Amino acid sequence: MTASGDTHAGGLRERKKARTRAAIQDHALRLYLEQGYAATTIEQIAEAAEVSQSTFFRYFSTKAETVLYxxxxxxxxxxxxxxxxxxxxxxxxxxxxxxxxxxxxxxxxxxxxxxxxxxxxxxxxxxxxxxxxxxxxxxxxxxxxxxxxxxxxxxxxxxxxxxxxxxxxxxxxxxxxxxxxxxxxxxxxxxxxxxxxxxx
Structure with a gap:
């Protein structure tokens, strides 16, 4: 693959990661709004965002980071x-x-x-x-x-x-x-x- 192709692929990967991170954060914030921060679990956030918990932790190391990011x-x-x-x-x-x-x-x-x-x-x-x-x-x-x-x-x-x-x-x-x-x-x-x- 050419260097320009590598750059394009890298750009697509970064955009996909950004969209996934944003989607997880959106679902987390909506859950916090609906049921409160303390009552919301990482498992619920992952389920709402339709990702595994391991995927959640690839983007956010803690629940707090879904707010602070x-x-x-x-x-x-x-x-x-x-x-x-x-x-x-x-x-x-x-x-x-x-x-x-x-x-x-x-x-x-x-x-x-x-x-x-x-x-x-x-x-x-x-x-x-x-x-x-x-x-x-x-x-x-x-x-x-x-x-x-x-x-x-x-x-x-x-x-x-x-x-x-x-x-x-x-x-x-x-x-x-x-x-x-x-x-x-x-x-x-x-x-x-x-x-x-x-x-x-």
């Missing part, structure tokens, strides 16, 4: 890289968030909101979140470094990414205290305050 992260990073060059890094992040979330269908947005609420409500998930934050932070660090033409280990890049992630998570938890809050508005507002130099 954010499939939108790579999509957001792609959008961030493709924002107009004249936008500042923070303005590009805001634009990317709106671009990606505005394209979600109502049922997709509902599942995302379910995922966010579960993270805030379930003690197991809140405890696991601290370790999980390292993954999106590293992804953001690499992406913004690529966008501005600097190295990911540049201390200014590292601090910038950490500050942004911190602001987003602070907005996330603040929004979840208000049942009428628009989470996207909270996050957008947090980034706007960073742009303005965090005025008090």
């Amino acid at each position: 954010d499939r939108l992260d790579p999509v957001l990073m792609d959008s961030l890289l493709n924002q107009p060059a004249e936008l500042s890094p923070l303005a590009a992040v805001r634009a990317a968030i709106h671009q990606v979330l505005d394209q979600l269908k109502p049922d997709e947005l509902e599942l995302e909101q379910t995922r966010w609420r579960l993270v805030a409500q379930e003690p197991e998930l809140r405890s696991a979140l601290t370790d999980h934050i390292a993954q999106p932070t590293a992804l953001l660090t690499e992406t913004i470094a690529q966008r501005v033409g600097r190295e990911p280990d540049d201390i200014a890049i590292v601090i910038w990414a950490g500050g942004l992630i911190g602001a987003i998570y602070a907005a996330f938890f603040a929004a979840l205290q208000d049942p009428d809050a628009d989470l996207i508005e909270y996050i957008d507002g947090a980034i706007a305050r960073l742009e303005a130099g965090l005025p008090l």
Whole structure:
């Protein structure tokens, strides 16, 4: 097989894996919404997704990961890289968030909101979140470094990414205290305050 054929096959395999992972997560979130996180078993998730438990564990090592895994992260990073060059890094992040979330269908947005609420409500998930934050932070660090033409280990890049992630998570938890809050508005507002130099 030619190199281009190998690349194409690899791309198809990756897309199939992504679809399987997304399907398992969708079924898990729907079950959590219907019967609660604690009451839902991995066996039930696998059955709903029509996969074996061994297949489940190939994609998620724990039940908590079905909630903590954010499939939108790579999509957001792609959008961030493709924002107009004249936008500042923070303005590009805001634009990317709106671009990606505005394209979600109502049922997709509902599942995302379910995922966010579960993270805030379930003690197991809140405890696991601290370790999980390292993954999106590293992804953001690499992406913004690529966008501005600097190295990911540049201390200014590292601090910038950490500050942004911190602001987003602070907005996330603040929004979840208000049942009428628009989470996207909270996050957008947090980034706007960073742009303005965090005025008090």
